[in-house]
Amino acid sequence: MNEHGILRVVSKLLIPFIAIFAFYVQFHGDYGPGGGFQAGVILAASVILYALIFGLEAAKSAVPPSWVRFGMAMGVFLYGGTGVATWLLGGEFLNYSVFTPDHPSHGQHYGILLVELGVLLAVASVMLAIFYAFGSRPVNHPGED
Amino acid sequence: MDILSLLPPWLLTHGVALLVVLPLLAGAAMAVIPRERIAWTITFMVMLICMLCALTLALQVIDQGRLSYKMGGWEPPYGIEYVVDALSAPVLLLISAMAVICLFYASPSVKAEVEPKKRAAFYGAFLICAAGLLGMVVTGDAFNVFVFLEVSSISTYVLVAMGHSRDRRALRAAYDYLILGSIGATFFVIGIGFLYMETGTLNMADMSNILDGLDGGSRVAQVGFAFIVIGLGLKLAMFPLHMWLPGAYAHAPSFVTIFLASTATKAALYLLLRFAFTIFDLSFDYVVTILSQFVLVLAVVGMVFASIQAIFQTDVRRVLAFSSIAQVGYILLGLSFLTLSGLTASYVHLINHAFIKGGLFLAVGAMWYRFGITRVADFRGLSKTMPWTMSAFTISGLSLIGVPLTAGFVSKLQLATAAWERGYGWAVGVILFSSILALVYIGRILRVAYFETPPQINGVEVLKNEAPLIMLIPMWILAILSIVIGINAGWVVDAAGRAAELLIPTQMIGRGL
Amino acid sequence: MVSPEISLALLLLIPLAASGLTGLCGQRPNLREAITFIASFALLAIVIHLIGFVAAGQRPELYLGSFAGDFEFKLILEPLGAVFAAIASSLWILNSLFTMGYMRGNNEKNQTRFFLFVAIAIAAVMGIAASGNLITLFIFYEVLTLSTLPLVAHKGDAKARKGGTIYGLILMGTSLAFLLPAVIGTHVIAGTTDFQVGGVFPSGTSLLTTSILLFLFAFGIGKAALMPVHPWLPNAMVAPTPVSALLHAVAVVKAGVFTMIKVVTLIFGPSLAAATPMSTVLSWVAAISIVVASLIALRQDNLKARLAYSTVSQLAYVTLGAMLAAPAAIIGGALQIVMHAWGKITLFMCAGAIYTVTHRTNISQLDGLGRSMPWVFGAFLIGALSIIGAPPLGGSWPKYFLMVGALDSGKAILIAALIVSSILNVIYLIPVAARGFLKPPADPDIDAKITAQKGAYKWVIIPPVLTAFGAFILFFFSGPIIDFLMPILPDGAF
């Protein structure tokens, strides 16, 4: 892969911005289009791009499969955990208003933020997991790349 | 209710949501739990709690009638509502109880059939599947049904594919199921979309009210209903849409087959009842037409054809799978009568068949566990080599045929009576003809098992090699349950009667006849 | 004394307990057989005890709850059932005696399983006898089929499997395809399936409906072996002889014809049954069955097969009695159940005794055997005469009443069938005994050996002698039996 010099340079420049864009989409979701789903996919895309240019092994050492596995579960936990937290605070499942009983709308903000983070984590991890899983299989046709 | 006052009040209010959330979260936890034993213990505990939860809910429903839970604290048409009533409570209990029973059995069975490193995640997928089924049943929101339908479907495809370490054909079966299941889900979601277009709401109760006000609604609602019936028909293996089922049941790991056979199609059947009778209702002509003509014909054809196909299968699991398709036909037949007694019979059979088929697959799984066999011809002499397993299989098998003093008899009696009362004398004939076909395909297996000599290995007869106790207990629980219901089905029939009254309110009786 | 309710429960529980205990004591044959005997005597005592109540006009009743919706599970003992229970329980004792001798004499395998299922079958028979409604009856009817299936296929070889398959398929098939719809139809039309004197159908029921129902009942009760649903019976002959004796004299076939009579008298009621056009058709079917089965019996060389076809023929007498639906005919049919039971079990036990001692199965091999086995052949002769209907043997009464019944119902022509059949009976039964006594032995040496060893086989020889004696005694007791049975008919019908 060493011959693709331009690709490597360009992508090295691009990847951080893609990741930052993901977080922009994530946190700007309250105001414009976007949210955890899209952000998660974009975040995963940044890692996938890295893997495509620099090789799967490099990507795996940057984002180890064990993290991915953990991230999948953590995403669901973060989402469900928010609900459990509202339970513990005496509200219904996912009733974020109980976080700040005085200002229900603030609680809603926190809650939405938390669950969107959960979605981000889950989506990004699962996308990576699928990519790792397919990418790591031995290829049947050695003649092509 | 005295018992209810003993329980923590929190559980009484939030149990509805706990039932679904707990297995979902536990399922997620399984991805990071390394040890199989811990995974099994957690899974078992979670499903046990779910079962108790479902039991509490059932008691509450008896006590207070309909229970409603507002997810996120939002009022129903805006937020998602969870509802437990006489229709859903028994199905919830059935699913969670079958999960517990299967899990008993799982620890040896999964050890033999699933790769050691993957067992924890396998239990995770199971938990998610169970949560999906429970969610489908407990939700009172039409779109939420679709979400949980997907939750259960995706995990089911995975679970079926896990049969690949036993039989590579599991992958093909899972793929077929995936394709057909996705088509079914697409039809279903298009139907939901049309309903939303017609009513502007996703809440089932709200939807029902608005449809009533629109007098059934326009063509949009009609097409929506048709799409929903087709989508659910695929999921519940209605006759021409059943192609995924035999492969999925025959090649999945035993544990998965047992759970799916006894719960998955039942949850979809529940949804059909829910959509056809409570969201829509019998005052709409198109509902009556679709149910009492199309579904009726498909049910009858399915009962006969699937039973005949079952006779010609060589693999016992395929025999039972085709039999399941036929049994779905029975349930749909009762439904298509559109009478109180027909729906009661249908609901009774829904419950009974779960126990019966669960028991049969439990026994077949144990036979594979000991001898690596699933084909009819390999059952020779099993009554001698595995007497307890074979006896349980026999009892459940007789129940499937509909022999008196078993659960199967009760449901067939109810169904035949309902058919007669509806004026469908010919349907009685079909029911009994299909029972005779069941006699043939079960009798064929029993004959090999009881009247042929056990095979020999290297010239030595295979000795008695009974399944472990932990596998025997669940299958005997179900076999005994089958007999208990056969002797006194009062409680099942009562529960079904209450559900049927919910489906056809008094003013609707006789509608569409 | 034991209350009627408890007695009724015991009727089922005693054989079931015997079955369970037999299973537990499988390793110790003597204990196992002792249990069977104790149970059979206890059962007979209970039945006699219950008959006391029934004779006094009571109807012992045991309500076991509704098992599904408005389908109830209940036992009521009425005279017909009491008679049936009495036959079954008394013959169980003798058959157990015979079974023990036969099983040990032939070193049969799986003896415990055998005793176990026989006991369950007896429980089912008691259930049938005491059923309070059709649903309960149907349930026990199926249990009887299932519990006798392993007995038929007892030997486990290819022939036994084939016999068992035909047995199971025909009996289960007809009951599911015809009997169950008939039961459900009755339930829906009449609103109840309880047995009532004079019938349950409301007066406006159309004759077409009752015709269809009667047809379904007649062929749904496959155990009555009405042609053309009889093939299970000859095929069941692969079973060991004690089973044949039990099936053909006590349990299965009698349960069938008993159900037939009960349905006609207590569900339809004699007047409705007589008015239903289908009953004429069915009485012709029965008459044809009587003659055709006798003709087939004539051509069998295998002794058990000949007896089987004879049974098909004799059972059709009961069906004929039921379908004629005249009071005398019904009484005749009921009497035929009793008399034929004792006569036919004698014949089968004799066949079993001959097989155990000599291992011969064909009639052509019996030449001169009567001289070395005079008791067995003597019992056979008496049994045969009773079946034929010769006085002073029990078998003569039913034929008399059936003829009266045929005259009463204006179908005198059917008497011809009875007469032809009796002649045929003589032709196919008497020669068996005659060969034994009159023809010279084929191989005197072997026969001499048999005479010498006979003492070892006394338990297969004594029971048929006892039943033959019973067939004789019953001739004198037909009066009380008829009086006892009268209450099943509507008042003043006779």
Place this chain on the structure above:
Amino acid sequence: MSGHIILDLGLISMLLVIAFAIIRMRSLFAVVMLQGVYSLVCAAWFVSLDAVDVAFTEAAVGAGVSTVLMLAAMLLADRQSDEVSLRRQIAPIIIVIASGLMLFYAIGDMPIYGDANSPANSHVGAGYLDKTAKDIHIPNVVTAVLASYRGFDTFGETVVIFAAGLGVLLLLGLNGNAGKWQACPNGVSIGLGQSPYAQLGEDQPKVSPKAEVATNLPKEKKTIAKKTSQSKGRPRKAVPKGDVS
């Protein structure tokens, strides 16, 4: 307004053309690429329908990541798809046409697109617009509906995605080494003998080490049975399976 319609018609006809091209194409690489194009056009169309959130998702997931994943999957398969005989296409075509007709049947009674009085825009939909401003105070109503009003649905969707990941984990493994392990009965394996798949495996029944086999001497039966039940460790042994590809 008319410009909008021309744009929509153009996009939809492009979608149609691409869809047919995907169906007819047999080179998988081209199919994957066309699917990416399809998603992109779809996203553009959603923008024109004012469903910006959906468009964003479609662009990111459909055109972006799923194309890459499809390519990764394609590397493991043949490059060309097999020809499907016309006979096998008949049933699906009939089903597609029938479903299409049903949808067309409904069109006549559908509310006009963007109709403010249609049920979808007046009942709960309008409620969300009011309530979001009141309850949650965020400008993006879609986010409010997804994450709060119908937050439980989104939780379910997250679990769907997680389940897909779990499936990949179970079936493929993240390091590409899964699928070699074979299941094995915990006793004597009998009955492969006359299996229709026997020619792919072996004809002889396998006896695993834990086999409970005995001679006909009753005494020995018990001792063997005891021994085997005591030995806990169960060596794995691959049993030949019927493999049909």
